[in-house]
Amino acid sequence: MNFHPLPFYDERQSPIDTLLYHCSALHTEEMLNVLQQNHLSCHYIIDTDGKITQVIPEEKRAWHGGLGSWREIKNDINSHSIGIELTSLDMGQTPYSKIQIEKLITLSKKIIQRYNIKPQNIIGHSDSAPTRKPDPGKAFPWEYLAKKGIGLWYDLNNSLNAPTTNLKKLLKGIGYETKNFAAAQYAFARHFMPELVEFDNNIEHLIDQIYPEKIDFNKNEKFINTAQAVYMSFNP
Ligand SMILES: [Zn+2]
Numbered sequence: 001m002n003f004h005p006l007p008f009y010d011e012r013q014s015p016i017d018t019l020l021y022h023c024s025a026l027h028t029e030e031m032l033n034v035l036q037q038n039h040l041s042c043h044y045i046i047d048t049d050g051k052i053t054q055v056i057p058e059e060k061r062a063w064h065g066g067l068g069s070w071r072e073i074k075n076d077i078n079s080h081s082i083g084i085e086l087t088s089l090d091m092g093q094t095p096y097s098k099i100q101i102e103k104l105i106t107l108s109k110k111i112i113q114r115y116n117i118k119p120q121n122i123i124g125h126s127d128s129a130p131t132r133k134p135d136p137g138k139a140f141p142w143e144y145l146a147k148k149g150i151g152l153w154y155d156l157n158n159s160l161n162a163p164t165t166n167l168k169k170l171l172k173g174i175g176y177e178t179k180n181f182a183a184a185q186y187a188f189a190r191h192f193m194p195e196l197v198e199f200d201n202n203i204e205h206l207i208d209q210i211y212p213e214k215i216d217f218n219k220n221e222k223f224i225n226t227a228q229a230v231y232m233s234f235n236p
Contacts, residue, residue, distance in 0.1 A: 002053040004032055008041040009060040016058070018073065018081035018121040019111060020065055020128065021104075023088040023136040025203050028053050031085060040064065042083040044107060050099035052107065058082055058114075068128030069177040071120065077128050080121075082111055091206055092137020093199050101141055108150050120175065120234050122151035123191075126210075130187035131180050134210055138194035154192065154229040162228030167218055170227040174234045185223075186211035192230055193223065 024031050028047045035041055035055070042064040045053045056062040061078050064085070068077035086104065088096060096104075111117065124140060125133040146153035164170060167185070168178050176184040189196040196217075200206040217223035 002051065004028075004053050004055055006032070006035055006041045006055050008035070008039050008063050009056045012059070012061040013076060013079040016080065016082060016115040017117060018070065018077065018123070019108060019117050020068075020077065020081040020083045020123060020125060021086065021136045021140065022064060022083060022125045023086045023092045023140070025087075025089050025091050027087050031087065042085045044083075045085045045087070046100055046103050046107070047087045048089075048097045048100055050097070050103040052103055058111070065125065065128060066132065068125070070123055070128045071175040073128075082115075084108070086136060088135075088137060090137075090201070091203055092135060092140050093206075095139050096141065101144070105145065105148050105150060108145075109148075112150065119146075119150070119152045123175070126187045126190050127176065130176060130183035130211070132210060134190070134206055138190050138197040138199075140191075142191055152230075152233045154226065154233045156225060156229045158232040159225040159228035162231050165224055165228070167224055167227055170224075170231045173231050174227070182213055182215045183211045185217050186215055188227065188230075189217070189223075193226055196223070 028045050031045055041056050041062040043056050043058055043062050062083050063078060064083035065077040065081060067075050073080050125135045143153045145151050168181060171184050171188055172178050178184045
């Protein structure tokens with residue numbers, strides 16, 4: 001592990017209970033420059049070759065999440081979370097490198113153990129900021145990570161046990177802020193139904209156009225069933 005400390009942090013206002021994954025289309029050195037220029041930070045960077053760089057001590061509040069909400073967390077997601085940045089030159093739209101994910105798993109497991117982080121609170125930047133952020137992207141291996149004991153996946157058979165078919169209630173019950181319903185639906189798709197998210201080879205456009213404003217999956221039965229199944233995983 002390398003260390004490249006940045007001075008952009010302050011004190012946490014709450015205990016660590018969340019793990020937040022990001023990606024940036026930059027290798028480590030360039031990412032550190034961009035963080036420096038923008039007075040931002042994260043706790044760790046994992047490059048495509050698996051090299052890990054620590055930027056901020058875990059106990060400090062790093063500046064990576066911006067305003068973000070998830071489940072009972074309102075706005076100050078940085079106080080709650082440890083932020084891990086992954087290098088992905090197409091912003092997580094094609095598979096991450098194997099070594100990078102293996103390193104991510106080892107690091108995540110240690111953090112989860114240290115702070116006893118609930119699997120419901122292992123999320124992506126897009127989950128906590130659906131209107132603003134597309135990372136860590138549709139190819140982030142959530143299902144594989146869940147098999148390794150990190151975060152939650154779902155079993156479609158469990159959709160039958162869900163208490164409602166109301167999509168907004170389901171997304172809210174999973175953890176999403178649903179004030180912008182289209183954005184919440186698309187963030188859910190990025191995480192749990194990536195086949196619904198279009199590939200965009202223009203990274204600037206991708207970062208700018210976080211979700212299709214007219215999107216509404218209310219008539220998509222499989223989407224509702226998946227939201228029900230995910231709801232059951234998150235609320236056992
Ligand atoms: Zn991010």
